[in-house]
Amino acid sequence: MALVELRNVSKIYHLGGEEIRALDDVSLDIDEGEFISIIGPSGSGKSTLMHILGCLDSPSHGSIRLDGTMIQSATTRQLATIRNRKIGFVFQFFNLLPKLSVLQNVELPMVYSGISGRQRRERAMAALEQVDMANRCKHRPSQLSGGQQQRTAIARALVNNPRIIFADEPTGNLDTHTGEAILDLFRHLSTEGRTIVLVTHDPEIAAVTPRRIEIRDGKIAEKLDLTLAGLSPKGARVPHEAGGAETQGS
Amino acid sequence: MQLLNTIVAGFKEIWAHKARSLLTMLGIVLGVASLVGMSALIKGMENGMKESMIAMGGADKVLIREEDVPPDQEHLADQAPGRTMYDVIGLRESAPLLRLVSPEMRVNGAMITRGDKATWPSECVGVWPAVLEMNLHTMGHGRFFSDIDEEEARAVCVIGTGIRDELFGSPEEVGHEIIPIGETIQIRGQPFTIVGMLTHYESEEERREREARANAPKQEQAGPQRRRGWGRGNWAFWRKNTTVYMPLNTSYIRFRAAGDRDGIPDWRLSDIDIKVRDMGVLEPALQQARNVMMVSHRGIEDFTFQTQENNLDQINTQIRNTRISGGTIAGISLLVGGIGIMNIMLASINERIREIGIRKAVGASGFAIFSQVLVESLVIALLGAAAGVVASYGMVWLLAHITPTGNLPVITPFALIVAVCFSAFVGVVAGLFPGLKAARLNPIEALRYE
Numbered sequence: 001m002a003l004v005e006l007r008n009v010s011k012i013y014h015l016g017g018e019e020i021r022a023l024d025d026v027s028l029d030i031d032e033g034e035f036i037s038i039i040g041p042s043g044s045g046k047s048t049l050m051h052i053l054g055c056l057d058s059p060s061h062g063s064i065r066l067d068g069t070m071i072q073s074a075t076t077r078q079l080a081t082i083r084n085r086k087i088g089f090v091f092q093f094f095n096l097l098p099k100l101s102v103l104q105n106v107e108l109p110m111v112y113s114g115i116s117g118r119q120r121r122e123r124a125m126a127a128l129e130q131v132d133m134a135n136r137c138k139h140r141p142s143q144l145s146g147g148q149q150q151r152t153a154i155a156r157a158l159v160n161n162p163r164i165i166f167a168d169e170p171t172g173n174l175d176t177h178t179g180e181a182i183l184d185l186f187r188h189l190s191t192e193g194r195t196i197v198l199v200t201h202d203p204e205i206a207a208v209t210p211r212r213i214e215i216r217d218g219k220i221a222e223k224l225d226l227t228l229a230g231l232s233p234k235g236a237r238v239p240h241e242a243g244g245a246e247t248q249g250s
Numbered sequence: 251m252q253l254l255n256t257i258v259a260g261f262k263e264i265w266a267h268k269a270r271s272l273l274t275m276l277g278i279v280l281g282v283a284s285l286v287g288m289s290a291l292i293k294g295m296e297n298g299m300k301e302s303m304i305a306m307g308g309a310d311k312v313l314i315r316e317e318d319v320p321p322d323q324e325h326l327a328d329q330a331p332g333r334t335m336y337d338v339i340g341l342r343e344s345a346p347l348l349r350l351v352s353p354e355m356r357v358n359g360a361m362i363t364r365g366d367k368a369t370w371p372s373e374c375v376g377v378w379p380a381v382l383e384m385n386l387h388t389m390g391h392g393r394f395f396s397d398i399d400e401e402e403a404r405a406v407c408v409i410g411t412g413i414r415d416e417l418f419g420s421p422e423e424v425g426h427e428i429i430p431i432g433e434t435i436q437i438r439g440q441p442f443t444i445v446g447m448l449t450h451y452e453s454e455e456e457r458r459e460r461e462a463r464a465n466a467p468k469q470e471q472a473g474p475q476r477r478r479g480w481g482r483g484n485w486a487f488w489r490k491n492t493t494v495y496m497p498l499n500t501s502y503i504r505f506r507a508a509g510d511r512d513g514i515p516d517w518r519l520s521d522i523d524i525k526v527r528d529m530g531v532l533e534p535a536l537q538q539a540r541n542v543m544m545v546s547h548r549g550i551e552d553f554t555f556q557t558q559e560n561n562l563d564q565i566n567t568q569i570r571n572t573r574i575s576g577g578t579i580a581g582i583s584l585l586v587g588g589i590g591i592m593n594i595m596l597a598s599i600n601e602r603i604r605e606i607g608i609r610k611a612v613g614a615s616g617f618a619i620f621s622q623v624l625v626e627s628l629v630i631a632l633l634g635a636a637a638g639v640v641a642s643y644g645m646v647w648l649l650a651h652i653t654p655t656g657n658l659p660v661i662t663p664f665a666l667i668v669a670v671c672f673s674a675f676v677g678v679v680a681g682l683f684p685g686l687k688a689a690r691l692n693p694i695e696a697l698r699y700e
Contacts, residue, residue, distance in 0.1 A: 056611060056693050077615050084613020095608045095697065099266060109612040111255055156612065 001068070002029035003163060003195055004053060009062030011048050011218075022048040023059070024218040030164070030197065035190035037198040037206040040215035047168065049215060050199045054087050054166045055079045067163050084113050088157025092169035094149040096141040102128070102152050103137040109160045127155040131185060147178035154185060164195040171205060183208050253625075256618075260626040263598070264633070274594045275634035277587025278676070282638025282669045285580035287645040289665035291657075292573050298657035299565045301453050302486035307385045309558045310529055312536065314522040314543070317554040330552035332518035340542045341524065347535035349527045352377065352384040355501045356520035362413060362494060363436045369416035371409075374437065374494040375520065376501025384523050385490070392431040392446030395497045399445075403499035407437065408446040412492035422463070440504060442496065451490045455658050532557065581672065587634065588676035595627050595684035606688055607696025616689035623685035624678065631677020635670045642669075 011023040022045045030036060030053075040046040051057040052064065055071055058079070064071040067086055074082065088109075089095075096105045106124040115123070128134045131151040141149050150170060157165050167186065171179030187208060190196050198209055206212050214221040264271040303309065314337075319327045338353040345351075360374035379394050381387070390411070399406050414420075414430055421427040434441050452460070507515045526535040536555050543553060599606065606619055646659045 051694050054611075077617070080610065080613055080615035080618075083611065089611050091697070095604070095611070097605055097608060099262070108609070112609075112613045112615070112618055160613075 003032045003034075003067060004028070004030040005063075005065040006053070007063045009052060009059045009064060011045075011052060011057070012060040021218050023052070025062075026215075026218070026220055027062075028213065028220065030195065032163075032195055033190075033193050034211060035187070035196050035198075035209045036211045036213065037200060037209040038213050038215060039200055039203060039206040041201055044215045045218040046199050046201075046215045048218075050166055050168055050197070053164075053197065054089060055082050080112075084109055085160060086163045088160070088162040088165040090150070090153050090157050090165065090167040090170045092172040094141070094146070094153045094173070096149055096152055096156075098141055100140075101137065102133065102139050102141070102144070105141065105152055106137075106156045106159050109156060113160060123159055124155070127159040128152070130158060130189075131155045145178070146174045147181060150174060150178075150182050151185070154182075154189075158189070158194075164197065165189070166197045166199065168199045169201070170198070171202075172200075179205075253621075256622050256625045257629065259622060260629045263626055264630060267598070270594060271630060271633075274590050274630055275637060277590040278584065278631055278634025278673050279587075279638040279641050281580065281584030281587040281676075282635050282673055283641040283645045284583050285577070285669040285672070286639065286642035286661060286665050287649060287659070288576040288580045289573070289668075290642070290646045290659035290661045291649060292569060292576060293660040293662055293665075294657035295572065296569050297660060298453065298455075299569070303558065303562065303565070304386065305451060305453075305486040305490050306561075307523070307558070309562060310525050311384060311558055312524050312526065312532075313556040314524065314539070315554045315556050317552060319550055319552050323550055326550050327552075329548075330550045331547055333522050333553060334518055334546075336546045337543050338519070338522060340546045341522070341539055344542050345535070345538045347527055347531055347538050348524050350380050350384055350523075350525040352380040352523045353498060353519045354381070354521035354523070355498055355506070357438065357496075357501050357505045360438055360494070362417065363439075364417040364433075367417050369413060369492075371413055371494040372489040372492040375496075376498040377495050378498055381495065381523075384525060387490075387493075388449045390447050390449035391429045392444070394446055395495075400497040400499055403497060403503045405440060405442045405500060405504065406445045406496065407435070407442045408448065408495045409435075409444055410448045410491040410493040411450040412488065413494060414447060416492075422460075437494065437496075438505065448491075448493065451487045453487055456487065532559075584669075584672055584676055587673070588631070588680040591627050591630055591677060592680035592684060594630075595623060595681055596687070598626075599623060599684050599688040602688075603691060603696050603699040606691050607693050607699065610691070610693035611697060619691075620685040620689035623688050624681040627681025627684070628674060628677040631673045631680070632670075634677075635673040638669065638673065639666055642666075 006026055006028040009023055009026045010021060013020040013022055024045075026049065038046045038049060048057070052059050053066075055066070055074075056079075058074075059072055062072065066082065069082065071079070071082070083089075096102075097108065100108070103121070103124055106127055107120045110120045110123065125134055125137065128137055131154050133148060133151045133155060136144065136148060136152075141152065144152065150173075154170075157167075170186070171182055174182060183205065186196055186198065196209075198205065200206055314333060316333060319330055335353060338351055341348055341351045354373075355376040357374045357376070360371060362369050362371060362374070378400070382389070382394060389408075392408070394408055395404075395406060398404070409430075411420075414428060415423075417435060418424075418428045418430050418433075429447065430444050431447065433444050435444060436442070502517065506517065524539060526532050536557075539555070544551065547553065606614075609619060610616075642661065646661055649659050
């Protein structure tokens with residue numbers, strides 16, 4: 001059984017009487033441990049897909065199963081708990097709370113899962129060490145560089161040991177060099193067995209992941225646009241352990 | 251645990267916007283201070299009224315009042331006898347449930363003079379010795395009238411200290427207390443010998459003030475001596491101190507028998523006061539008194555009984571009304587404070603839409619967001635209430651100094667508790683709407699919000 005199962009999911013918005021199909025009959029499986037990218041131009045529906053996968057939004061039609069739980073029928077409260085326990089988010093604009101220190105930011109998800117203060121600190125420090133930010137734990141986000149902020153955000157996404165991590169344009173606000181470092185970090189996390197979904201419009205970034213899904217006009221593109229996916233025409237899917245992404249990234 | 255975190259977060263948020271939070275709290279501070287101050291004033295008033303109540307003769311005193319005859323006796327109105335000594339003798343002899351009967355005959359227009367000094371007493375009446383117990387008087391100096399004084403209608407009088415102050419000089423002015431026993435004063439031009447003086451009556455507060463003045467160094471007064479007017483001190487005590495009593499017969503023979511009303515002797519009494527044996531038998535005693543008086547009035551009911559209970563009811567009604575109007579005003583100011591909190595909470599969550607989005611994305615439930623806003627609002631209200639309690643002591647101190655001769659305001663713990671509870675309630679109500687608004691934010695839109 002896949003970690004995430006999407007079946008015939010549609011998301012329809014109504015704007016002034018006009019019907020907009022942001023997602024149109026999408027079916028998708030994501031297995032545990034996969035490192036996958038969702039690519040598509042802006043307005044293609046990739047963000048909507050990520051929001052639905054990440055339990056921030058619910059679909060108009062179709063069913064989703066995340067780690068054995070049916071999402072489309074969950075209440076907002078249950079969704080909040082699922083986001084808290086099973087999902088980690090990394091955003092383009094980092095989205096750290098400016099008034100809290102790095103450590104407190106990383107502790108934040110655990111505050112909402114009711115973990116005691118001492119345990120929170122230990123686990124937050126462990127997560128910060130994973131992203132090499134432990135020495136900055138007392139700093140405010142505003143005192144950090146973009147790359148450091150994004151590392152903090154990744155630590156926050158990791159800290160509750162989620163089943164799946166969603167990263168929405170995680171390098172979009174960083175320079176190339178720092179962006180590569182962040183991608184390396186994701187790759188490293190992937191090798192540790194984390195399930196990571198990378199959402200991007202940039203084929204070069206998508207090239208890092210072994211599996212890519214292209215969204216166009218709210219649908220999963222039947223045939224992968226190879227140039228857009230940043231692939232050589234040799235194969236659409238590179239085996240996970242082969243490290244194909246690394247060769248293509250360089 | 252969760253709650254503690256939320257409270258700590260609330261405090262941090264308030265600390266992060268010190269000036270704003272302080273201004274918001276100010277509304278609650280003023281509301282609490284005015285609520286407590288108001289109730290302290292009313293409590294002071296209540297205490298003063300109770301003191302006056304006792305000064306007026308206690309709760310068991312019943313006044314027999316003159317009243318218009320009932321409608322079905324309209325044709326007998328001109329035969330109404332009024333209250334006379336027949337009633338008094340009848341009540342004394344035939345109403346065993348009464349403990350005390352005290353007739354009073356007022357001397358109208360009684361100006362009292364001595365040399366070039368003149369004064370008008372609050373009451374100048376002819377009485378029986380029963381009046382002492384009736385009006386809770388204590389002899390300070392000299393004696394009260396004897397039966398011989400009464401019998402022979404002697405020109406003797408007993409005065410209150412207020413009359414002494416006006417005619418002979420008060421202890422404050424003279425420096426020592428003058429006891430004018432044996433002196434002669436003129437009542438409506440007729441010489442009377444003072445045989446006794448009542449003690450000085452004053453409220454607790456007046457006594458404190460007088461002692462404070464006595465201890466303070468004496469100030470040289472510029473200009474002419476100012477008269478002591480009506481406004482000074484408690485009315486009931488002032489009234490009691492400016493009393494002049496003379497034997498009942500004296501007042502009748504010297505001021506009424508020779509023709510008070512167009513040459514016709516007026517033997518009607520101006521007052522009959524009675525006291526019942528026991529407050530428990532008040533109803534039957536009044537019935538008894540009524541029966542007696544119906545006989546002496548030949549069935550014409552031109553009188554009524556006024557118990558101090560009525561008076562007490564009146565006082566209580568007055569206090570309740572003041573309490574309601576004052577409480578409403580103070581309550582409104584607290585509500586305004588609450589609206590201030592709500593306003594700030596709305597502004598604050600508008601500023602923090604993105605933060606709320608982030609918190610929701612990492613797993614905060616709507617309830618967690620809601621309770622955070624609510625706790626923040628409650629913390630502001632309670633901090634304000636705490637400051638308000640302190641401020642109310644300052645306010646009451648100020649009030650006590652602005653109105654030195656009024657009743658001393660008294661802060662009651664009950665008022666403090668009510669004020670704090672009410673501001674907590676206001677804080678919760680003010681947090682409800684902003685809290686719900688924050689809890690219902692869509693996380694995706696909140697995250698996109700710039």
